[in-house]
Amino acid sequence: MEKGKTRDGYCLGIESTADDFSVGIATFKGEILANVISAYIPPEGGIHPREASRHHAEVASKVLEEAFRKACIKPRDLAVIAFSQGPGLGPCLRTGAAVARALASYLHVPLVGVNHCVAHIEIGKLKAGAKDPVTLYVSGGNTIVAAFDAGRYRVFGETLDIALGNCLDVFAREAGLKQKPGEPFGAIVEKLAKSGKRLVPLPYAVRGMDMSFSGLLTAAIKALQKGDYKLEDLCYSLQETAFSMVVEVTERALAHTEKKEVLLTGGVAANRRLQEMVRFIAEEHNAKFCTVPSEYAIDNGAMIAWTGVLAFTHGITTPIEKSYVRLKWRLEEVEVPWMK
Ligand code: ATP
Numbered sequence: 001m002e003k004g005k006t007r008d009g010y011c012l013g014i015e016s017t018a019d020d021f022s023v024g025i026a027t028f029k030g031e032i033l034a035n036v037i038s039a040y041i042p043p044e045g046g047i048h049p050r051e052a053s054r055h056h057a058e059v060a061s062k063v064l065e066e067a068f069r070k071a072c073i074k075p076r077d078l079a080v081i082a083f084s085q086g087p088g089l090g091p092c093l094r095t096g097a098a099v100a101r102a103l104a105s106y107l108h109v110p111l112v113g114v115n116h117c118v119a120h121i122e123i124g125k126l127k128a129g130a131k132d133p134v135t136l137y138v139s140g141g142n143t144i145v146a147a148f149d150a151g152r153y154r155v156f157g158e159t160l161d162i163a164l165g166n167c168l169d170v171f172a173r174e175a176g177l178k179q180k181p182g183e184p185f186g187a188i189v190e191k192l193a194k195s196g197k198r199l200v201p202l203p204y205a206v207r208g209m210d211m212s213f214s215g216l217l218t219a220a221i222k223a224l225q226k227g228d229y230k231l232e233d234l235c236y237s238l239q240e241t242a243f244s245m246v247v248e249v250t251e252r253a254l255a256h257t258e259k260k261e262v263l264l265t266g267g268v269a270a271n272r273r274l275q276e277m278v279r280f281i282a283e284e285h286n287a288k289f290c291t292v293p294s295e296y297a298i299d300n301g302a303m304i305a306w307t308g309v310l311a312f313t314h315g316i317t318t319p320i321e322k323s324y325v326r327l328k329w330r331l332e333e334v335e336v337p338w339m340k
């Protein structure tokens with residue numbers, strides 16, 4: 001049977017919180033028909049929000065067309081449009097929201113504003129077959145340990161300053177490493193860390209259930225500049241220290257909630273060493289270790305489309321006048337009626 005003709009409803013999801021512009025198409029049954037991602041790579045340095053948003057505006061129509069082509073459906077087949085409403089970078093979010101509003105108005109279909117962090121958890125559950133996990137979500141902009149309780153995903157622990165992925169990226173840039181398309185800094189650090197042997201003492205900062213990575217980053221950069229250690233050893237030590245921090249908090253959340261699954265997601269979830277460490281604590285607590293293919297762990301439109309389906313089929317829509325972007329929209333502010 002032809003792919004696009006067999007389902008009862010389709011949701012198109014637009015993701016544009018940071019450096020990726022992505023469009024996904026999901027059926028109401030949870031099949032992902034398309035997930036097209038266009039990543040913005042800055043010529044040098046970190047992401048400049050306005051330049052990233054320009055990239056998003058430039059690629060939007062091409063990415064949309066490709067998503068429709070891959071899904072074998074037409075715009076008129078859509079039942080609902082979802083978009084990442086926050087948290088994220090203002091100019092980037094606004095570009096995605098504008099595309100979503102235009103499409104929804106033109107097609108006369110409802111709009112759903114999706115929380116980006118909820119979407120990471122939902123696609124993780126869908127793709128890894130988890131039902132009610134403790135989630136460790138680690139990316140360039142977020143470091144969150146969360147679990148469902150009383151109608152919402154509660155944040156058990158988070159970073160007090162920079163995110164884990166950002167810590168790896170800044171260290172890699174300071175070390176003069178060069179990023180190639182499709183090769184994130186974190187992956188380069190991971191490769192170098194494999195030949196590291198010596199554990200350099202670096203500050204380990206867990207405060208209650210929260211974490212801090214900026215002191216660790218500064219110490220690692222200082223050690224690098226002093227030239228007393230091999231880069232491989234520093235990459236290895238940075239990973240071991242930072243990963244132990246997130247794993248400690250995840251383990252405590254697991255012990256406290258007594259959940260039976262641990263879900264690892266976000267761009268840093270691609271790291272094999274981190275996977276190994278999280279798997280270890282999951283097994284210690286008789287919980288299932290779940291992780292997602294990288295295409296669905298990084299920022300992607302499919303997660304917005306699927307969360308849009310969950311929200312829409314539980315009566316949630318976002319009127320255009322309430323579709324303003326929410327730069328600091330926190331995970332625990334969002335009700336998730338589909339989990340009840
Ligand atoms: P968010 O908006 O959710 O914060 P993001 O914009 O940071 O996401 P992601 O693609 O989810 O985007 O995550 C990117 C991060 O993942 C970068 O910091 C990158 O270095 C890191 N990363 C990617 N691959 C690896 C790896 N193999 N090991 C460690 N980190 C990795």
Ligand code: FE2
Pocket residue numbers: 116120139298299
């Ligand atoms: Fe993300």
